Amino acid sequence: MREDSMTDRDFLRHLDDYGASPNRWPPELRAGAEAALARSPALRAAADEALAFDRLLSGSPPMVEDARIDRLLSAAGATARAVPQDGLVLLLLGRMPRRTVAGFCAALLALGWLTGGWLAGTLPAPAAPTPRGQELALLHDDVVTLFDGESR
Template identity: 85%
Template sequence: MRDEAMTDERFLRHLDAYGASPERWPSELRAGAEAALARSPALRAAVDEAMSFDRLLAGSPPAVEDARIDRLLSAVGAGARAVPQDGLMLLLLGRMPRRTVAGFCAALLALGWLTGGWLAGTLPAPIQAPRGQELALLHDDVVTLFDGDSQ
């Protein structure tokens, strides 16, 4: 196809590909593009729009106020808090209110802290040994009952 016979559709396709600046167009397409621009006001409007877009891309981004960012983050946070989160707790407990899940997690944390304290020996053991028997520490990790018999 000759350069002079560039259709509007072909011109728009090249305009999307190369932008509004004629320097970016391949030299073999420029003559046909200029002829198409001379005959079509719609193509000139498309080039003006593409130039505006190119200027927008070349410029610096607009300044955004901190208050606008804060409002956006607050809205996103509120939306995220309103939707139940899927995760391990959902798999284990099913859907339940957040306060219930938070209480359950706090109870598990306290239970783990108490158990760790008992095992480490920093907290007193919750179960007392029966009378006449003593606790013997045979190893750092194993606590056994010892009543004095050699059985």
């Protein structure tokens, strides 16, 4: 094998770079490519496959019926509607009816507006509750906790 002859690996790399048409190959590589093609049936098969691929790319795209596009889009839309969309609200609140989520978001918006007004000084602050001796809080259906203001 001569030093200037093209290896199979080089031929495949150049085939990927320049395509199957010899006209697109640089002139200094064409002679080595022809010699490599003459000695290797595997390279000829690779060149034939690249030529078929080049023809596929250079041809006009196949015509697609409008009805087929409509069927594809409706199937994709039906599939997307059937799968629940996991968004931020779902991650924070879990699965809820949309009305409940909308009410919760409206309540949070109102709470933010009121808090912003109190902090900016445009709304009067809520009156401080009068201290009581003891308060009960229901943290769970089965557990009642007594808050008397003492830290424990």
